[in-house]
Amino acid sequence: MSSDTRPATPMSRQIAEHRSLLDRALGLPKLVLVALSVALIGFVISQILIGYMVVSGQLDGKWYDIRDFGNAMVSLSDAINSSGMDSRIASTLTYLIPTLLGATGIVSVVGGWLLIGPWAERRLLAKFQIRQGPNRTGPFGLLQSLADALKLMQKEIIIPRGADRFLYFAPPIAVFIPAILGWAPIPWSPKMSYADLDVGVLFVIAISSLGVLAVFMAGWASNNHYSLLGAMRTIAMMISYEIPISVSLLAVVLLTGSTKLSEIVMWQSEQGVWLIMLIPFAALAFLFASTAEINRTPNDIGEAESEIVAGFYTEYSGMKAGLFMAVELGNAILVGALMSTFFLGGYTFFGLETWIPGYLILATKIGLVYFLFVWIRATLPRFRLDQLMGFAWKFLIPVSIALMFLTAIESSILVRWDAPSFLSLGLIALVNVAAAVGLTFVWMRVLFRDTDLSAPPAPILTRKMGGLQAAKVLRG
């Protein structure tokens, strides 16, 4: 060892010189620190005041109750109706203004996520792999996605020779609009949902299958073998995994007795239980099938870059390719929102929604599901196409349909049986977990009855040298 204690590589130097956020904050000027602590005290006092107003019920239904922006909308339409306008104009306005505001809200949520999401994903992946990640553009590299978007806009859009002009132009638009429309039925708070459709579950299924069309158009119109192959693989995978999604949503509908998303959330909050605890197999099937539906790892065979370049959007360049990438991210949080609404209690958190706005709780849950996606991406390798299709058709569909019939029996018992809810729900959860585990075990035994599942013989070098032990000995 030399006497120079300075770390060797730039990376290790950065780690050695790294200071925590608290250290950096304490290094700020005195005046700033005083201002910050005054602001903190003011925040705490205001929170206590708000808490008092919540307890005494002074906030309920007022326009300044920001736990639920629906209140402000109701007050606004009351004001318009009582202003003495012509009734036809007034009713049009009361309809149009909340709708437009809601549409703007959805688009800004998605757009805002498109600016933060890629940065978050790349940062997290970097942390998983002990790298730094994007940290040059703006504070912590936060402006990275904005820079990427600007760069993509400046790139030329090349139309390949022999491409079908209309079909080549349509897919980036046709794939983006469903990603926005899927947000329509999701409830953010009791009164705050953009379009609370009676058949919300069916609407979600219908919207999720629209993406297939855009993929097919893109693959067919590009006049490229890679595009066509990627499109075919993606379509085969997406349509196969649409059925497990529908069947697991059927279990949700059977238990809650409603296809309205707000009522599904209300059922979970009234029973004081999340559906993932009652029907864990359906929840996991939904999660796995939706990773296939939105082309994320481990199911991203549609655009496996080591096999077929970029899959169905190989021939797209510039902003059009950027739109495809943006849709992937948008779909990821859309799936997060659907997963939270159907299985994780939506905007409720066991009574906490009285104190914290429901949309913040939902956003937290969406973020956690997204983190799970990033975690999966950092951990798992890509599956093979035949494995994926076999898993959908031979395992997921039969088992989830069988468990759906079990759920039907349970829901009919639940309605008639006059037991305390924790007893009946706990029993249902136990039975469902046992049935899922047992059925999986038995079905796997049936599927692999002709396959030799014993461990393959160790490679010759490992047998001679002793594998890991030998490596340890050699290293000293």
Added chain:
Amino acid sequence: MESETALYVNYLPVLLGGVVGFILVFTALIGARLLAPFSEENQKSTTYECGMLPIRRASTNIGMRFYLYAILFIVFDVEVIFIFPWAMSFLNVGVFAYWLMVLFIGVLALSLGYAWKKGALQWR
């Protein structure tokens, strides 16, 4: 008349959301149109291939497996849409509806089993 209005009230926001999404996408594409360079050059517009010129048009034959999967998908997706009304009204109709649905799905499961037996799910 009442239900018709309710339909419009429910689904017009969806249409409007689609329009707003379209505007968002279109703005991005118009921005690209304004900012990005465009140049006429013949070689640039050849489709991507690993270094050589692509052979033939890409719209060639596609593996038969995909069609089999598509047919199976149609059967099961339509089935799922049929089950949704059953799931909604199942509690009111009773045990008879349950066994009818078991029968219905049993027939479809037989078809899936037949396809499986014939090797439609085998990827060769």
